[in-house]
Amino acid sequence: MEEFVIVIPARLGSTRLPRKPLQQLKGKPLIVRTAESCLKITEKVIVTTDSKEVAEALKNINVEVVMTPSELPSGTDRVFEAVKEKNVKYIINVQGDEPFVKKEHVLPVAKALLEGKAEFATVAAPFSSIEEAESPHNVKVIRDKNNYALYFSRSLIPFPRDGKPNASTFLKHVGIYGYTKEALERFVSWDRGKLEEIEKLEQLRILENGEKIYVADVPSAPFGIDTAEDLKRAEKILEKEMENGF
Numbered sequence: 001m002e003e004f005v006i007v008i009p010a011r012l013g014s015t016r017l018p019r020k021p022l023q024q025l026k027g028k029p030l031i032v033r034t035a036e037s038c039l040k041i042t043e044k045v046i047v048t049t050d051s052k053e054v055a056e057a058l059k060n061i062n063v064e065v066v067m068t069p070s071e072l073p074s075g076t077d078r079v080f081e082a083v084k085e086k087n088v089k090y091i092i093n094v095q096g097d098e099p100f101v102k103k104e105h106v107l108p109v110a111k112a113l114l115e116g117k118a119e120f121a122t123v124a125a126p127f128s129s130i131e132e133a134e135s136p137h138n139v140k141v142i143r144d145k146n147n148y149a150l151y152f153s154r155s156l157i158p159f160p161r162d163g164k165p166n167a168s169t170f171l172k173h174v175g176i177y178g179y180t181k182e183a184l185e186r187f188v189s190w191d192r193g194k195l196e197e198i199e200k201l202e203q204l205r206i207l208e209n210g211e212k213i214y215v216a217d218v219p220s221a222p223f224g225i226d227t228a229e230d231l232k233r234a235e236k237i238l239e240k241e242m243e244n245g246f
Contacts, residue, residue, distance in 0.1 A: 004110045004178075005044040005088045008034060009075035010096035012051035016226050021054050021096050023231055026238050029057045030225060033099035033238075036061060041103050047096070048082035076177075076202060080188045083181060090114065091184055093177040099234065100222040100241075101176070108216035109178035118148065118214040119183035120206050123174045125221040127167040137226075139173040139201060141215055149213040152201050174221045177203070183211070 010031050014020040021031035028036075031047065031054055038045045045063040049055060050070040058065050066082040079093050090113045094101055105123060112121035124141050127133040133140065136154040144150055151157060152173055160169055179187065186209075193208035195201075206213055225234050 003044060004042065004090035004092055004113070005046060005083065005086075006038045006042055006092045006094050006106065007046045007048060007079045007082055008038060008094050008096050009078040009082075010047055010049040010051070010054050011070075011075065011078070012049070012054060013070075017228060017231070020225070021049070021051070022057060023225075025099060025225075025231065025234055026242075029054075030099060030231075031096050032057055032061060034094070034096050034101065035063050037099055037101050038094055038106075039063065041101075041106050046082050048078045050078075074202060076184070077188050080184050084185070088181055091179050091181060093179070095175055095224065097225040098176075098222050099225070100237065102222065105174065105176055105218050105222055108218060109176055112214040112216055113178045113180060118212045119180045120187075120211060121178040121214040121216065122149075122203070123176055123216045123218045124171045125174055125218050127170050127172050130165060130167045133165070133167055133170040133172070139175075140170050141173040142171070143215050147215050147217075149203075149207065149215050151207065152199070152203050154199055154201070171215075172221055173203075173215075174218060175224070186211075 010021045022029045025033050046066055047058055047063050048066045048068050050068055055065045068078045068081045072078050083091055092106055092109055108123055109121045139152055140157050141152045142150045142157050190205055190209055193205050195204040195208055225231055
């Protein structure tokens with residue numbers, strides 16, 4: 001498979017979990033755990049941050065750290081800022097709060113880009129319960145018959161008119177994105193769209209500008225960390241993975 005680079009945006013400010021990248025997960029900062037997981041997928045990993053503390057936390061692992069301005073409006077802008085002067089063709093954006101990301105989550109995105117299915121790609125997984133699907137914190141995606149995204153929403157889509165829905169009706173969007181460098185440059189040049197403003201979902205900007213997003217299937221979503229409760233759960237998951245030799 002042709003080379004790609006994983007870029008991890010890591011802004012220190014977080015409303016739900018203060019100083020999230022530096023929160024400890026089994027003796028290491030969260031950003032370090034995520035970066036180490038990404039290094040198991042590819043040797044080419046960049047962390048882009050506005051924080052010298054985050055950069056310092058990463059000094060002993062083999063990732064490149066690119067400092068970017070705090071005023072950038074989004075993580076995607078931070079990703080582009082980190083690669084705009086670099087000779088890279090394919091970029092995978094992995095969030096800094098995804099310490100359990102694995103090859104099975106990233107390689108389908110890279111494969112879609114390399115095969116030319118689209119210049120934007122992402123992944124989706126089944127929901128484990130209807131309660132999980134109903135939560136507005138979990139984004140739903142619907143696709144056409146060729147696996148291109150039709151829409152993303154925090155609401156239940158498609159709407160089950162004929163009765164009580166079950167989890168298999170819906171598809172969970174996993175927030176791992178791939179782009180060609182040219183597509184990423186186009187994305188950051190576009191104004192925020194109306195649908196993006198309403199749903200607070202960046203990926204809708206792509207659809208609003210008439211471009212395609214290929215959505216590959218993965219068997220399950222990695223567990224991301226947004227809250228202190230998530231951090232406690234992550235410790236238990238990590239303990240189990242360590243026991244099993246991951």
